[in-house]
Amino acid sequence: MLKPSKSRNFDDYADLVFCTYIRKHLETVTRVDVVWDAYIDNSLKATTRSKRGKGIRRRLAQQNFEEKVVVAINAKDVLCYPPRDDVSSLTPFRIMLHVSDAVKHGLKRVMIRTVDTDVAVIAVSLFRDDIGADEPWLAFGSGKSFRYISIHDLPNALGIERSHTLPVFHAFTGCDTVSSFAGKG
Template identity: 40%
Template sequence: MFKPGGSRTFQEYSTAVFIPYIESQLEYRSRLDLVWDCYLKSGSLKATVRCNHGEGIRRRVTASGPLPSNWQNFLRNSDNKEELSSFLSEQVMQLVVKESKQLVVTDKKRVLTVPTRKDTANLAPCNHEEADTRMMVHAADVLECGHRRILIRTVDTDVVILTVALANERSEVLDELWLTFGTGKNRRYIAAHQIAKALGPEKSRALPVFHAVTGCDTKLFSRKSRSLEDLPPTRAALEQHIKRAAYQAGHIWGQAAIAFVSLPSPCD
């Protein structure tokens, strides 16, 4: 989420920071998808991770409401982020879009489009908890609509892994799948389609499983370090970690391109 700069209210933040960025991105693209996280109240695999990151102070998001002095602390609260994303989605939907352009915006389980799109069955209702996988739903829909070149912006390595898997899976209808990864001076472009081609089908399909075991951010034991040496030296701990990785890679990531998925409880 962009920093508020000199904005004093949520409306100023939308008008001066967020909307200008959306307009600049849409100017050079035929379709722009804005995808948010959707925070589940129960049965969340990410709940423990979010608790470890800390829970910020709850603040209501209204147009005239003052921005919090500590922006990062504000964003640590799931309710704050969900309310902010809904507010910004409403603001984006007020944009005047040229006939040759299409804007697709998520709002919790719904999807909003400009111009209005009759058939959104590929996109909504969507019960994905994270934008990481929901991006794949939208990427798959983009391809379904006949587009063959996609650019995804992210700061999450999970998305990189998922796009490589998607590029492999949809290679017949895809020309290029790029990622803008990182921020500021560390931002770089990654060609997921080239990585998938270099790895080949078998390794591309296996990549999400390997990442779930060794590097994804729902890893059970390691916090700051992602080294396998940090795993507790017990058989029970290892089995629990493998189960969690299998749930993440098999059930969640394995259905990443499907809008409404059926998932077993992570507690089972």
């Protein structure tokens, strides 16, 4: 999603690209949650991850974000700034739980940035009953395929029943953990 640019290694990428991207967003928003993909043992994603290699993990230096909230998730930990005593509602790899937590803390307009169709399908299917935000948006794709999608308008256009059944059809046509029909997506 974020091109490496002139980065020579992961440290450069973290400093020059990733942290710069997060800081830029913190200029205009009150909260940023960073949720990484998880690779559960014996899953298709774990196989993909093993082919890519493990690499070196790097802890980013803590920064002062003043009046902002930053939540970062890795495979096991929930890290918050400012620190919170109870992070049990922010289970790792559950993006919609982060949206729900943001709404519980007063946010009504939420943007989910992803390149993953699974996230888009789940967001649309859960909007009416589970998300709770007045105006959830999806910043989806990258490059020429990037677009903003109004999650709150799609269930109205599709209808409640169709919105709720989207994950079933998506599972048969190519979600990350289920094989798709050859040539059909």
